[in-house]
Amino acid sequence: MTAVISPVTSRSRTVRRRLGPMLSTGLVLMTGMVLLAVVAPHFFGEDASALTDERRQGMSPGHLLGTDEFGRDLFARALVGTRLTLLLTSAATAISVICGVTFGVLVWMMPARVRDLVLGANSVAVAFPGLVLALVVAAILGPGALSATIAVGVAGIPAFIRLSANMAAPIMVRDFVSTARLLGVTRLKTLIRHVLPNLGEPMLILSANSFAVTLTELSGLSFIGLGVQNPEYDFGRLLADGLPNAYTQPIQIIGPSIMLVLMGGAAMFIGDGLAARSSPRLRGLTRARRTGILTRDADSPAPTASQDAAQPASSIRAHATSASPICLSVRDLNITDGSGETLVDGVSFDVAQGEILGLVGESGSGKSLTAMTAAGLVPEGVNASASMITTAGHDLLGPTSAAELARDVSLVYQDPMSTFNPALRIGSQLTEVSRVHMGQSRTEAQTALAEKFRHLRISEPDECGRRYPHELSGGMLQRAMIASALLTDAKLIIADEPTTALDVTVQAEVLRQFAEASDSLGASVLFISHDLGVVESLCDRVIVMRCGEIVEELSGDQLSAGRAIHPYTRSLLNAAAYLDPTDKMVRKE
């Protein structure tokens, strides 16, 4: 096998990098096993079966692993046994996978009630230990290689029925399956054409892992005498032959043991390697770029606190004249992803205290990345650098206190349903900052929260905190999030598309709440949206981003009047005007 691994040419190195270390190790090992299975009986068959007078010998150059009581070379036997072991294990695995997946997919042909019954019965079969089932089947069929293979293969079927039926379930409700039905494709054809191919990858992974289990089960059956019979031999049989002499000649069991471990390990490595490749998240982890990093530009000196407030960048003119202090200041923010591609390119902006700044752009413009970085949350897998990020008085490029940042900056996310932990009550989640970082007691915090709920005219303010997230609508959850910003007297609220998931009437409510929170707190708001109508009605000032750059900056009035200069902003405005439900709307009063 060493011949297969070396020499490591540059080509094989790139293959390794593409496949990942686990998969390439597994594939190399398994290729070696297959090669052995093919060639070993030719070269070592004689040594492995010839009876000689050199009995029970120890390790020697002539017999690397010694000989057994009939004088057969044990090294040769271990190598030759690979063929039968590999064949039987592959056959048994194939029985489990092919029968299991076929049945598992075909149950979706059945009416719902029949399917539930069948799957229920199958679950009972899964609960029954596979090896015991295999023992029963092997005992009925009588000892022998064929019966052991069928026994282990059949014992593995229920698990694959269950897996494939369950994995087909989410595919069955996908739109492309119902669309196929509307197009008049028969159910069987839909299963073959759409469901089966989408099961392919996970099934391949599971089959590889199942191969390792099947290997131990088959070897187990051979070991206890129900599997392969003399004079045939697989690894299990070799182990059984060596066992009586385990104390006097332990070398006898080493060969088959090592081969078992190598073959099982090869299958496991392939399975895990495939799984890692199919999941982008795991793939990212192997490259060891786990967390986002925020660094200071090498060529810019650390600014002192006095510089922050006194020196708004010259590129930001709209607020250079404003007397109000700056709440958020970002200078020369660059963000690149793991492969070095630029996602945000030299973005600089300020948000004055009490100002609502809109950040507009289409998907992929880098607006969310910019805002999250400004909150000190650099997403996984990207690198950010800037010459200055000062958020609510904290220099994010230097050491910051997470507690103070959590208190001063409040975040409202796009999807209220996934923002909250469904297992915890709203109140305890919203008061986390005030309890953990501001040292309030649970009762104090809850009372304060109810007070804020009342302030925002949320119905039943006292009970609301005791509810679980699923008991509230999306709009209520977003309003509750805003209430928690009020609770900590946040200096900056960063809202990432907070109304995109909401109905239009609810959106109006939430927007009013933002305006009110900003007014009553004097807090600044960084409001990310793709909806020009929303931004125009809420924001004092708007920044338009495209492909990671700020293309234009407008005041709210300029935007309402349609006085944009940059062609991209103009095209956005045109698209919005094209889709304006309110144009020419003459309302009867």
Add this chain to the structure above:
Amino acid sequence: MNTAADKPSTPVPHAIDVDALTVSYGTGGARAEVLTEVSLTIPRLTSMGLVGESGSGKSTLAKVLVGLVPIASGAVVIGGKRYDATTRRRRHDPGLIQLIPQDPYSSLDPRRTAGQAIAEALEPSRADVRRRRDEIECWLERVELPASSIDKYPHEFSGGQRQRIAIARALCIKPQVVIADEITSALDLSVQVEVLELLAQLRGELDLSMLFISHDLAVVRHVSDEVAVLRDGRIRESGTAEGIFTDPQDSYTRTLLDSVPGAPGFDIRSGESSAEEAR
């Protein structure tokens, strides 16, 4: 299937006639009515916009029309074919009505090319791209995609391009009626405009009747000749698009219109919320 749409007053059948349709999920105490006595008529070659917020039952109506959800009472008549609670709609007639689904990421099989997706519509039993290559390429070009897209997989397309493929797939068999269920809600604004313009153009070329479902008033106004407003499973108001948008009669319709940021009735600093008044 019994074709019993023999109404003497309407010699030409409407594209869709929904007659006092009621739909419910669950049984016994858990029974919930999703649509209540909904009546709706879509004349041939017109586009009806159906507006409603989440939970209003608008997607359920679409599923009833294509036969994915059973009818509790009432009936729907599509292109002269009548379906009611007793009709067993085992086989769908693809030429009658087609649905363009909402999510362009879920509506295309990730393991099948654009060409295979359209081939499946043209020929459900074989889905052979080679035999229909010219026809498929022609359809890709009709939805303004390059003919070379035929061998590309869904992940190689943007959301807007995927939605174009979904449109081509639904329209290539020339159905009498097409339902577009929130087809622009997952798209960027400028892409929305492109997709809507494409759909309007194809509607003219193919003599389609259309039910356009959306929560977005702007989108509905843009593509619809007539509009119906659905709330909590009931039709609140219906009429011509111009009438509904300029002179809404129902209080809920008015609330909807006033809630659009930038609308004359929208005031962000207003103390009282008009939405709650209407509830």
